[in-house]
Amino acid sequence: MTTNDFLTHLGAAIVTTLIAVYTLKTVGFDAYSALFIVVPAVMVLLALLGRKFPKINEW
Amino acid sequence: MAPTQTVPGLPRRSILSGVAPYQSSTASLREWLVKHGVLYVLTQTPMIAMLLGFYWGVLTLPVAFLVTVVPAFVLLPAWVALRKNRSTDPDEPVHHLHKYALYALAPYVVYGLAREAGYYVVHVPFWSTWYSFGNRLTGQPVNQYPSLISGTILHSLQGYVLALGFYILYRRHTLLNALIYVWIFLSTIYSWIYPLFFVAPYPVKFYYFAWWAHFWMAITAWYVPRKLYNPALWSHLRTGSAKAAATSLIILIYALPFAWVYRQAATWQFPAQHLIDQTAFARAKMELQNGPTLIEQKQEARYRFILRFGPRSYNDYTGLARDLDTGPITVTGHLLRHGTIVAWCSAYIPSLESPNAITKPAAYFPAVRNMNYSDFPTDCLGPRGTTTAPQKGDTIQLQWTANMNLIADRESQLGAFSGSG
Numbered sequence: 001m002t003t004n005d006f007l008t009h010l011g012a013a014i015v016t017t018l019i020a021v022y023t024l025k026t027v028g029f030d031a032y033s034a035l036f037i038v039v040p041a042v043m044v045l046l047a048l049l050g051r052k053f054p055k056i057n058e059w
Numbered sequence: 060m061a062p063t064q065t066v067p068g069l070p071r072r073s074i075l076s077g078v079a080p081y082q083s084s085t086a087s088l089r090e091w092l093v094k095h096g097v098l099y100v101l102t103q104t105p106m107i108a109m110l111l112g113f114y115w116g117v118l119t120l121p122v123a124f125l126v127t128v129v130p131a132f133v134l135l136p137a138w139v140a141l142r143k144n145r146s147t148d149p150d151e152p153v154h155h156l157h158k159y160a161l162y163a164l165a166p167y168v169v170y171g172l173a174r175e176a177g178y179y180v181v182h183v184p185f186w187s188t189w190y191s192f193g194n195r196l197t198g199q200p201v202n203q204y205p206s207l208i209s210g211t212i213l214h215s216l217q218g219y220v221l222a223l224g225f226y227i228l229y230r231r232h233t234l235l236n237a238l239i240y241v242w243i244f245l246s247t248i249y250s251w252i253y254p255l256f257f258v259a260p261y262p263v264k265f266y267y268f269a270w271w272a273h274f275w276m277a278i279t280a281w282y283v284p285r286k287l288y289n290p291a292l293w294s295h296l297r298t299g300s301a302k303a304a305a306t307s308l309i310i311l312i313y314a315l316p317f318a319w320v321y322r323q324a325a326t327w328q329f330p331a332q333h334l335i336d337q338t339a340f341a342r343a344k345m346e347l348q349n350g351p352t353l354i355e356q357k358q359e360a361r362y363r364f365i366l367r368f369g370p371r372s373y374n375d376y377t378g379l380a381r382d383l384d385t386g387p388i389t390v391t392g393h394l395l396r397h398g399t400i401v402a403w404c405s406a407y408i409p410s411l412e413s414p415n416a417i418t419k420p421a422a423y424f425p426a427v428r429n430m431n432y433s434d435f436p437t438d439c440l441g442p443r444g445t446t447t448a449p450q451k452g453d454t455i456q457l458q459w460t461a462n463m464n465l466i467a468d469r470e471s472q473l474g475a476f477s478g479s480g
Contacts, residue, residue, distance in 0.1 A: 002230045004091065009236075012244045019251050032254070035266075039247045043239055050235045059234040059281075 001050040001057045009047035013040040094151045097138060099227050104131040105216045113195055114256035116418060120195040152227045158288070159226035164313070165287060166225075166241070166279040167218030171316025173275035174268065181264040184328065186320045187377045188257065189214050202332065202469040207324060211317055218276075221245060225280050234281045241277035246270045258423045260378040329469065331376045336467035339373040339383055343465060345476035348434055351394060351404075351457050362394060362402055362439040364457055364480075368411065369432030375468045380427045385411045386464025386471070390437045395456040402441025404459060411435070456480075 020036035027033055050057040100107075104127040112123025142153040152159065174185050189210030190201040196213060199205035222241070229236045249269045254261045286292060296302045350364030371382040388411070392404040411433045414426030437459070460477040 001233075001235070004095070005229045005231055005236055007091070008095075008228050009239050012240060016244065016247050019247070023251065023255070026255070035250060036247065039243060043243055046235065046239050046243075050233075050239075057231070057233045057235045 001047065001054065005057075006047055006051050009043055013043040013047075016040040016043065093142070094146070094148065094153075095228055098135075098142075098152055098156070099224055101131050101135045101138060102220050102223050102227060104128045105213075105220050109192075109213070109217060110252075113192065114252050120192075124196070150230055155226075158284070159223055161288060162226055162280070162283045163219050163223035165283045166222040166276045167215060168313050168316060169279040170218055170272050170276035172312075173272040175316060175319050177268050177271050178323075181268050183265060183268045184323070184377050185268065186210075186324070187259065189320075191257075202328075204324075207321070211320070215317075222276070222280055226284075232281060232284055234278075237277040237281035238274075241280045242270070242274045245276070246273040249273065254420065256419070258379065258418060258420050260380075262378075328376055332467075332469040335373060335376060336470040336472075339371075339467045340465050340472050340474065342370060342373075343368065343383055343474065344370075345461050345474075345478070347457070347459070347478055347480040351439060351455060356443055358443060360402060360441050360443045362404070362441070362455075363436050364404070364439070364459070365434050365436050366390065366459070366461065367432055367434050368463075371411075371433065372427060372431045373467070380424070381468065382414055382427055382430050384413050384415055384466035386466060388435070388461060388463040390459060390461045392437070392439070392457060392459030394439050394441065395458065396454075400441075401455070402439040404437050404439035404457075406435070406437035408435055 016036055017040045020033065020040065023033040023036050105124075108120070108123040108127040111117045111127070112120035117123075118126070139153055139156060142151065146153060174183075177183070178185065186207070190203075190206045191210065192213040193199055193206030193208065193210030194201045197206065197209045199209065225237065225240050226232060229240065246269050250266055253259065253265075253269075259265075293302065293305075296305055345366055345368050348365040348367035351362040352364070353360060354363045355361040368385070372380055373383065375381050385408075388406070388408040390404065390406040390408075393400045394402040394404065412430060414423055414430050417423040417426055439457075456479060458477075458479045460475065462476075463474050465472050465474045
């Protein structure tokens, strides 16, 4: 995965983290707001996998 | 030997040998902004307008479009011309924008088809928001064709620029990148924006529906540059008529999601709304809640009675709880004592308080519950005198009639109520 693409994923993960903070503040912690906590973690994990194992990102 | 990539007018450059020399993070950020960021923002102005003017309500939607999309029509070509002249990086998106613009046509169509397939499983009438888009942009009433048509255009534009954004942001349009951005990221944004900023029912199936459609959008965003616009595919079509037939088929497929929605609106939505609206009209009653009570005796005697209208709540075709709206209400009547009129009553109410114009879900749903029944007063005036003074064993009889325009989801109807007490 190119540095540009990896950092773009990180940027998108930061946006979803901000969404998680906003949602936690406005609706509190429930199944709905938990989604926005899980998502950035999954995005970063997948981006890291793509960076670490370039074959995954060849398709 | 390393593979090379060429762009007309630019020197050949090795992809694998393109290791950038060390540069500070500020310089890297600046480079990213120049190559990807500005182009991304300029192409995403329809989404920015929707956020500001529709979901967040910072501006009205026409104004939001005026200050974002309209300037972008000038700035985008200017920026593309500028970067095409200055850029020496063959990977810079500006050199491939014409291809990306073509690629971005397909993902939204597949997204639409996926939602239509999903509709038969979870039955989410997803096009209901299109009416609201059109209504907020043009002022045309919801649940009518004019707002549906303008809303369809807006929704298509959103889908198109979101897919275009993927091609601009990423250097490599791989399956993994498409899944992370188009599927996971866009589904997350969708799952966040709607329940918090748009009034609609949000059962679990709504989330399934959103993630399902974005998944297929991601697959298409990845697949399109490889296959659909691949010259090898078109080279199989040898004759002009075969190419024309293929092009016609593509246009037909592109039109299918819209045609399906318009057919559903005509054959399912409008008849369903007719049934719902007529049931809501039939359920709503006007009853005497209180009075008449003598409230003042000066030069004239003033009585007051309270009428209660309701139940107003009904579920629309999407399952959203709404309250019947009312047009002007006119109440007339009189008070009788021993068969003689002692006071005349009248009231005019332009409309009852309604939750339906509230756009924030947090305020909307409590308001719907609170306004299920609406009380409003009517005053009666009559001459002061012995005939109006209450005496032992006296009874005052009220006779009233009320006329109003009942407004439901799609239809309106004159309602006439009367009573005595």
